[in-house]
Amino acid sequence: MKDYLTTVKSNEEINDGILKLTLESKEPFDLGSFRGGQFAHLEVPDGASLLRRPFGIYEITEHTVTFLIAKKGAGTDSLFKAKIGTELKVILSLGNGFKLEESDKRVVLLGAGMGAAPLYPVMSTYPNKEYFTFLGFRDKTKVMCVEDFSTKSKTVVCTDDGSYGNKGFPTDYLKAGLDEIKPDVILICGPHPFMKIAQRIAIDNGIKAYLSTEQRMGCGIGACLVCSCKTVKNGEEHMSRVCADGPVFDVKEIVL
Amino acid sequence: MNTKVNIAGVKFKNPIITASGTFGFGREYANFYDLSSLGGICTKGVTRERREGNPPPRIAETTKGIINSVGLQNPGVDAFVRNEMPFLEKLGTNIIVNIAGNTVEDYCYVADKVSETSAHMIELNISCPNVKAGGMAFGIEPTAVEAITKEVKKHCRQPLIVKLSPNVADITKNALAAQNGGADALSLINTLGGMAIDYRTRRPILKNVFGGLSGACVKPVALKMVYQVYKTVNIPIIGLGGIEKAEDIAEFMIAGASAIQIGTVNFYNPLIGKTLPIDLENLMKELKVEDINELKGTLITD
Numbered sequence: 351m352k353d354y355l356t357t358v359k360s361n362e363e364i365n366d367g368i369l370k371l372t373l374e375s376k377e378p379f380d381l382g383s384f385r386g387g388q389f390a391h392l393e394v395p396d397g398a399s400l401l402r403r404p405f406g407i408y409e410i411t412e413h414t415v416t417f418l419i420a421k422k423g424a425g426t427d428s429l430f431k432a433k434i435g436t437e438l439k440v441i442l443s444l445g446n447g448f449k450l451e452e453s454d455k456r457v458v459l460l461g462a463g464m465g466a467a468p469l470y471p472v473m474s475t476y477p478n479k480e481y482f483t484f485l486g487f488r489d490k491t492k493v494m495c496v497e498d499f500s501t502k503s504k505t506v507v508c509t510d511d512g513s514y515g516n517k518g519f520p521t522d523y524l525k526a527g528l529d530e531i532k533p534d535v536i537l538i539c540g541p542h543p544f545m546k547i548a549q550r551i552a553i554d555n556g557i558k559a560y561l562s563t564e565q566r567m568g569c570g571i572g573a574c575l576v577c578s579c580k581t582v583k584n585g586e587e588h589m590s591r592v593c594a595d596g597p598v599f600d601v602k603e604i605v606l
Numbered sequence: 607m608n609t610k611v612n613i614a615g616v617k618f619k620n621p622i623i624t625a626s627g628t629f630g631f632g633r634e635y636a637n638f639y640d641l642s643s644l645g646g647i648c649t650k651g652v653t654r655e656r657r658e659g660n661p662p663p664r665i666a667e668t669t670k671g672i673i674n675s676v677g678l679q680n681p682g683v684d685a686f687v688r689n690e691m692p693f694l695e696k697l698g699t700n701i702i703v704n705i706a707g708n709t710v711e712d713y714c715y716v717a718d719k720v721s722e723t724s725a726h727m728i729e730l731n732i733s734c735p736n737v738k739a740g741g742m743a744f745g746i747e748p749t750a751v752e753a754i755t756k757e758v759k760k761h762c763r764q765p766l767i768v769k770l771s772p773n774v775a776d777i778t779k780n781a782l783a784a785q786n787g788g789a790d791a792l793s794l795i796n797t798l799g800g801m802a803i804d805y806r807t808r809r810p811i812l813k814n815v816f817g818g819l820s821g822a823c824v825k826p827v828a829l830k831m832v833y834q835v836y837k838t839v840n841i842p843i844i845g846l847g848g849i850e851k852a853e854d855i856a857e858f859m860i861a862g863a864s865a866i867q868i869g870t871v872n873f874y875n876p877l878i879g880k881t882l883p884i885d886l887e888n889l890m891k892e893l894k895v896e897d898i899n900e901l902k903g904t905l906i907t908d
């Protein structure tokens with residue numbers, strides 16, 4: 351992990367309230383240890399806020415890093431308005447990311463909303479797997495990354511109201527497809543209620559699964575303990591740091 | 607040029623110390639720079655037993671500040687001494703161990719254990735707003751401050767710093783009480799009580815409802831208290847609260863601080879401990895100050 355000085359290379363609103371932000375760094379990023387599911391801690395322009403903001407890394411090359419960012423509050427709003435060339439410091443790569451074993455051959459990516467973003471780079475980190483993606487969005491205005499996923503995996507897209515793709519929730523389509531896909535592992539990211547359902551499906555079907563969780567952060571690197579979440583190991587409850595011990599946890603170990 | 611300072615007989619290469627709870631046990635920031643650039647590191651609060659802290663969310667942001675409700679999450683003093691001290695003592699900087707507890711006996715137990723280590727100083731945290739000790743923290747009533755300082759002091763081989771809470775009627779009374787109890791130095795301020803509300807959901811942002819405010823926004827409060835305490839006691843003061851840059855250090859020292867701590871700033875500027883010592887030397891040049899100690903307590907009020 352390192353603090354890089356970058357400049358805004360492009361920021362394009364790809365969808366209703368969703369920004370694709372690419373930053374460029376003169377100093378090459380350390381890609382050696384990068385793993386899909388890791389995140390970056392990004393400075394916000396114009397001193398709009400004191401703390402940095404955590405975002406999952408969508409794509410990373412030696413000199414560029416790309417995020418998909420939903421507009422939420424003051425911090426993300428100022429990123430939408432950032433001009434090309436704006437200097438922003440960014441710490442990366444943070445957190446553990448998704449870890450796949452040699453034996454994990456058939457991999458399901460299960461994402462909802464912005465949760466699609468950190469799942470995408472997993473396919474670059476582990477290129478020699480068979481991927482099955484299930485993505486859910488509220489409606490057609492929120493649909494994103496479908497082409498990116500489709501080129502690398504069998505992809506099912508659904509919207510809550512059926513305005514794009516299938517109607518309904520990605521968890522339902524996954525459940526219906528489980529017998530056919532027979533996944534070795536399911537990787538999950540999305541809003542809290544969605545992840546609870548996904549966690550249940552994985553545990554009930556005895557399938558190994560990991561999910562990427564969120565928590566408000568301070569330092570982003572493991573020093574301040576503000577980002578703790580409850581985890582269970584060997585029957586004992588512990589607080590774990592989302593930024594350093596996570597953000598990816600085994601579904602059997604995280605208390606949602 | 608001299609940046610060395612002396613706190614209760616302990617020499618620091620510069621007056622910059624990282625504040626308790628904002629720097630873990632040094633490991634994370636050691637990935638960013640060589641921590642020997644720092645005057646010292648003050649550890650997260652260590653208690654007798656392992657603690658898990660408060661439920662999340664534990665942080666909210668406000669204008670130029672943050673509110674936290676971490677509580678005293680830490681591995682307990684035995685694990686600290688076994689797993690963290692060996693790493694800390696190799697960093698080439700002074701180590702201050704921040705200690706906390708629920709009872710006087712707990713504090714003394716922790717002080718005994720820390721005394722056996724190579725730590726340079728012990729900082730008594732009687733002001734953490736995020737733990738409840740029988741309903742009342744030890745840091746509120748001056749009589750309680752004096753009593754606990756006196757007891758813990760008996761168990762400290764190293765000089766004892768008492769860290770004062772700003773959430774009290776008159777901080778100079780608590781400062782005097784700590785001095786009377788035998789404190790070798792004081793540090794101030796800990797966080798100010800605060801809360802944050804989400805007006806949409808009408809809920810508090812912190813699960814704990816209340817938390818401690820820190821960061822740039824608290825600096826004027828901290829400066830005032832450092833100045834008031836400086837005029838009241840004759841032991842050295844470590845000033846903190848909202849320090850972000852070399853100019854802030856100069857202001858705290860002019861108000862009466864012998865050294866300072868940096869807390870919240872580490873979160874948004876992970877390299878601050880590397881750049882600040884250099885910035886401070888540059889500022890000294892600009893001010894034509896040969897020895898950093900020349901600044902101490904030089905506020906002109908006429």
Ligand SMILES: Cc1cc2nc3c(=O)[nH]c(=O)nc-3n(C[C@H](O)[C@H](O)[C@H](O)COP(=O)(O)OP(=O)(O)OC[C@H]3O[C@@H](n4cnc5c(N)ncnc54)[C@H](O)[C@@H]3O)c2cc1C
Nearest residue numbers: 403404405406418419420422423424425426467564565566
């Ligand atoms: C590991 C991780 C990866 C993430 N990846 C993405 C991503 O790829 N794309 C994306 O759009 N969003 C992502 N988020 C969520 C994103 O960090 C928040 O939406 C963002 O911080 C909101 O900032 P704001 O100033 O606009 O909102 P405000 O609500 O004004 O923020 C106030 C404070 O709360 C914090 N906060 C608010 N919501 C969240 C949240 N959900 N998680 C953590 N902190 C929060 C902010 O950082 C800030 O400190 C991720 C969060 C985490 C923890």
Ligand SMILES: Cc1cc2nc3c(=O)[nH]c(=O)nc-3n(C[C@H](O)[C@H](O)[C@H](O)COP(=O)(O)O)c2cc1C
Nearest residue numbers: 625626627651674731795796820821847848869870
């Ligand atoms: C996340 C966090 C955790 C803290 N934990 C402790 C602690 O364990 N013990 C303590 O004495 N002070 C603790 N503090 C208080 C700081 O050491 C410091 O007094 C305060 O943050 C003011 O300084 P600052 O404005 O530079 O951050 C904590 C502060 C923060 C932000």
Ligand code: FES
Nearest residue numbers: 568570572575593
């Ligand atoms: S954000 Fe500081 S420990 Fe996770």
